[in-house]
Amino acid sequence: MQFGIFTVGDVTTDPTTGRTPDDTERVRNMLTIAQHADAAGLDVFATGEHHNPPFVPSSPTTMLGYLAGTTKNIILSTATTLITTNDPVRLAEEYAMLQVISDGRMDLMMGRGNTGPVYPWFGQDIRQGIPLAIEHYALLRRLWEEDVVDWSGKFRGPLQGFTSTPRPLDGVPPFVWHGSIRSPEIAEQAAFYGDGFLHNAIFWPLSHAAQMVGFYRQRFEHYGHGQADQAIVGLGGQVFMRARSQDAVREFRPYFDNAPVYGHGPTLEDFTRDTPLTVGSPQEVIDRYGTFRDQVGHYQRQMFLMDHAGLPLKTVLEQIDILATEVVPVLRAEAESARPAHVPANPPSHADRVAAARAAGSVHEQAVAEDTFTGLRAEDSLQS
Amino acid sequence: MSDRSIVVISAGLSQPSSSRLLADRLADATASELAARGITAHVETVELRDVAHEVVNMTLTGFASGTLASVIEKVTAADGVIAVTPIFSASYSGLFKSFVDILDKDALVGRPVLVGATGGTGRHSLALEYALRPLFAYLRADVAGTAVFAATDDWADSGGDDVNPLPARIRRAGRELAEMVADREPSAPVGLYDAVPSFDQLLGGA
Numbered sequence: 001m002q003f004g005i006f007t008v009g010d011v012t013t014d015p016t017t018g019r020t021p022d023d024t025e026r027v028r029n030m031l032t033i034a035q036h037a038d039a040a041g042l043d044v045f046a047t048g049e050h051h052n053p054p055f056v057p058s059s060p061t062t063m064l065g066y067l068a069g070t071t072k073n074i075i076l077s078t079a080t081t082l083i084t085t086n087d088p089v090r091l092a093e094e095y096a097m098l099q100v101i102s103d104g105r106m107d108l109m110m111g112r113g114n115t116g117p118v119y120p121w122f123g124q125d126i127r128q129g130i131p132l133a134i135e136h137y138a139l140l141r142r143l144w145e146e147d148v149v150d151w152s153g154k155f156r157g158p159l160q161g162f163t164s165t166p167r168p169l170d171g172v173p174p175f176v177w178h179g180s181i182r183s184p185e186i187a188e189q190a191a192f193y194g195d196g197f198l199h200n201a202i203f204w205p206l207s208h209a210a211q212m213v214g215f216y217r218q219r220f221e222h223y224g225h226g227q228a229d230q231a232i233v234g235l236g237g238q239v240f241m242r243a244r245s246q247d248a249v250r251e252f253r254p255y256f257d258n259a260p261v262y263g264h265g266p267t268l269e270d271f272t273r274d275t276p277l278t279v280g281s282p283q284e285v286i287d288r289y290g291t292f293r294d295q296v297g298h299y300q301r302q303m304f305l306m307d308h309a310g311l312p313l314k315t316v317l318e319q320i321d322i323l324a325t326e327v328v329p330v331l332r333a334e335a336e337s338a339r340p341a342h343v344p345a346n347p348p349s350h351a352d353r354v355a356a357a358r359a360a361g362s363v364h365e366q367a368v369a370e371d372t373f374t375g376l377r378a379e380d381s382l383q384s
Numbered sequence: 385m386s387d388r389s390i391v392v393i394s395a396g397l398s399q400p401s402s403s404r405l406l407a408d409r410l411a412d413a414t415a416s417e418l419a420a421r422g423i424t425a426h427v428e429t430v431e432l433r434d435v436a437h438e439v440v441n442m443t444l445t446g447f448a449s450g451t452l453a454s455v456i457e458k459v460t461a462a463d464g465v466i467a468v469t470p471i472f473s474a475s476y477s478g479l480f481k482s483f484v485d486i487l488d489k490d491a492l493v494g495r496p497v498l499v500g501a502t503g504g505t506g507r508h509s510l511a512l513e514y515a516l517r518p519l520f521a522y523l524r525a526d527v528a529g530t531a532v533f534a535a536t537d538d539w540a541d542s543g544g545d546d547v548n549p550l551p552a553r554i555r556r557a558g559r560e561l562a563e564m565v566a567d568r569e570p571s572a573p574v575g576l577y578d579a580v581p582s583f584d585q586l587l588g589g590a
Contacts (some may be wrong), residue, residue, distance in 0.1 A: 134586050184580040192583035204447045215577050223583075265444030274449045 001335040002301045002346055003328045004044025005037050006236070009057035012310035014258065015258040021261075023056050029313045030057065033306075034067050036317050038074035040120035040324035044078035046109065046303060047073075051118050054260075061094040077101055077199070077304065079236075080111025080179045083140070084132040085122035087156060091136075092143035092164040097168045104350025109177035110137060110199055112186075128155070130185050137176075137189065144173035170354045171363045172249035175347060177234060183206075184215055191219030191231070195346055197297075200236030202305055203261065205274050209235060210295040217297065229340070232347050234301035236291060238277045241322045245280040251315075252279050259309035282326040289327075290334050298339050300329070302349045386422070388565050390414055391462035392429040395469040395480035402502045404431065406534045406554075407468040410500055413558025414466065414565075421566045428462075430455050432479050439479065442486045460491040464524075464565040465515070468500040471508040475515040476501070480515040484519060488568035491524040495571075498557055500532040509533035525565060 007030055013020040034045040047057045047064065057063060060267035064076040077099070081091065096312065098106050111361075112129045113119075119126040135153050142149050143164040152158035168174070168271060177196035181204060182187035190197040197216040213233055220231035241254075242248035249268070256268045271277055280286045293299060306324065307316040348356070357363040392411045396403030408430065415425040432439065438452035448456055459465060469480035498514040503509070512531040520527045530553065538550040 129587070138587060182576075184577050185586060188580055188583055188586065203445055205449070208447070211576070215580075232483075262445050266441040266449060270441070270449060274447070 001299070001332050002043035002075070002076070003323070003332065004042050004046060004077070004301065004303050005033070005306050005323075006046040006048065006077075006303045007033065007048060007057070007307050008048040008079075008305070009055050010260060010308050011054040011056060013123050014310040014312055015254045017312075027063070029307070029314065030314075032313065033316055033320070034074070034076075035071055035323070037320050038071035041076075042320065042324050044075045044077055044301065044303065048079050049082050049113075050115070051085075051121065051327065053114055059106045061098045061214075063096055064106065065101050068098065068105065076106040077177075078108045079245075080109045080113075080197075081119070082113045083110040084112045084129055085118050085124050086121070086136075087144065087308065088136040088140040089156070089159070089162070092140050093166075095174055096144065096166050096168050097166065099174045100166050104169050104174075104354075107175040107177065107196075107347065108197075109179045109192060109285065111179045111281050112183075124155070125236035128297050130183065131155075132208075132368050133186065134189060141193070144168050155242070156230060165272050169350065172350065172353045172357050175350075176348075177232075177339075180212070182212075184212065187212055187216035188219055192223050194220065194223065194225035196232035196234060196300070198234035198236065198301065198303070199348065200303075202236045202238045203274055204273060204294055206276055206292065210279060211340075213296040213299075227342070229297055229343050232301075232344065233296060233299035234303060234304065234347075235296065236276070236303050237297060238275075238305045239285045239287060239289075239319075239323070239327075240279045241285055241319060243281060245284060247279065248279050255309040255311055263309075284320055286329050286330050286334075289331055293335065293338065298335065335341060387424045387426060387571065388418060388570055389458075389461070390418075390425050390427045390464045390466065390561075390565070392427060392466040393432060393458050393459065393468065393480075393483070394504070395430060395432045395467075395477050395483070397433055397470065397479070399433070399469070402534065402536070402539070403468045403470050403500075404429075404500055405539070406500050406532065407466060409551075409554050410466050410468065410498060410532060410558060410561075413554045414464065414498070415558075415563045417555075417559045418566060419561030421562065422560075423566055425565075428458055430459065430484050435483075439482050439486060443482060448486070452513065456487065460487065461571060462495070463476055463568065463571050464496040464498070464561055465492065465559070466498045466500065467515050467520075467568070468502070469516070471501050471511045474508070474517070474529040475511055481519075484523070487523075490519070492523045494563055495525050496528065496568070498527040498528045498531075498561040500534070500541040500557070502534050504536055506533070506535040506537070509535070528557055528560040528564065532557045 011026045035043050047060050049060050051058055061079050067076055095108055112133050116126050135155055149162050150160050178186050178190035178199045179198045187197055199209040199212050217228035217231045221228040240248055240252040253268055276286050306319050392407045394404045394407040411427045418425045422486050434457055435452045437449045442448050469476040485522050497575050500507055517527055534550055537544050
């Protein structure tokens with residue numbers, strides 16, 4: 001089972017000091033956090049994608065490409081990549097490039113985004129959110145799987161004889177997750193393709209995540225990708241830990257009370273009761289998160305939000321250390337001992353997918369046969 | 385003998401409140417009119433005051449916590465809804481509107497709804513027509529033609545209205561709601577996963 005962290009990249013004033021980092025500091029902190037998570041032995045770092053303040057991560061593959069070169073083992077991912085408002089052609093190119101640069105040490109998660117104006121800013125209509133996610137992703141897959149694509153659809157200009165480069169590493173596209181909190185159509189989409197499904201339950205009761213995951217599992221089996229319990233599932237989570245439970249609560253409360261999204265709303269006590277947020281000792285986190293598989297079945301990836309609400313960098317790095325040294329080893333061992341042999345322990349790695357594709361005989365040894373460079377400019381073809 | 389569920393929403397803030405008093409009378413009138421048509425009414429009453437904090441929290445967090453989830457489920461699954469609010473500053477109370485705001489915009493489409501309101505004097509009575517009725521029209525609910533306003537004086541014998549006193553208005557409104565509810569099949573609960581299109585349909589529609 002994999003354990004990782006995800007960031008939304010919010011620039012938030014630290015309510016205990018009144019200090020606000022600028023965008024540059026926040027971006028650099030995110031890099032430090034990812035590198036620290038790698039060194040601490042966590043499995044995954046994922047960045048969000050946003051196009052409005054107070055969020056800084058607008059360009060995920062630039063960030064992840066840098067991290068590919070400055071980390072060793074951690075899987076680089078997204079939470080989420082906007083499949084609705086990005087051009088799927090650019091996504092195919094950018095994430096294939098990241099896959100090559102990182103030598104396959106990456107995957108990505110599709111999402112629709114939750115900020116209404118991003119749709120019109122990028123030329124789309126929010127009411128078409130689901131159809132955009134369906135059509136764009138169908139095109140993205142073809143661009144990765146087929147060397148030359150002829151395509152026309154409703155939401156972008158047609159393509160004739162288009163080849164997305166670089167071709168995927170070893171001829172095998174990156175593994176894709178789909179994230180959605182309340183749209184069963186997206187769980188259906190993940191199931192249809194046999195992709196992963198991640199429910200970011202951090203603002204929702206886990207019972208809701210359990211229903212959505214149950215639906216995805218059942219449809220995964222329906223589409224013939226394996227048994228329901230073999231579907232690839234991830235969950236979002238949120239914790240704050242100190243050795244003594246009361247210290248954790250005292251330190252985290254001002255951040256909770258003033259946090260974007262839920263601040264000034266429910267009490268910390270109500271919110272920890274209703275959602276996966278756990279504030280306390282490492283053992284309390286182990287006790288709570290160790291029960292999630294009872295509700296959603298054995299799952300392959302647990303992500304944690306750690307660097308939000310204005311928490312200072314030093315605190316975030318301490319939280320990563322506590323998570324990596326005191327919580328993850330126990331949760332991993334518990335999950336592994338409870339896991340039935342036929343259920344995958346982890347989401348498929350690049351090596352797993354290459355092996356599977358070779359076994360199925362579907363890998364192109366040489367994706368683009370030869371160098372077709374001719375010295376002509378693109379405009380020349382207009383005259384021929 | 386068939387059964388129907390009636391859910392009563394009372395947005396009165398005091399305990400007891402005149403909104404609850406009116407809500408109970410409207411529910412009784414509806415139940416007895418349904419009984420006269422051979423239908424058993426299962427009436428459940430929700431005091432919004434009891435879930436006021438959860439309502440505000442949901443507007444901030446997006447999810448229903450505590451007992452609010454089951455309250456929303458009951459309201460959206462009811463065969464008929466009776467909604468009663470005090471009139472504050474010329475309209476429904478803020479709590480009443482906040483509760484309506486957290487319902488799915490399609491949750492009450494075609495649903496029989498009876499609206500009622502309370503206020504200090506009859507001078508506020510048209511708030512039912514210019515505030516509550518358009519609100520439920522927006523939700524595409526089926527609102528009973530009679531909306532019942534009860535001013536403080538109405539709780540005396542005839543409330544100064546010898547021609548059409550409050551009890552008569554309540555009876556008429558109850559009859560109208562009962563007729564609408566009786567005309568419809570009992571509503572089956574619709575789950576989030578009941579109508580998910582298959583992927584072929586999704587792809588075809590893209």
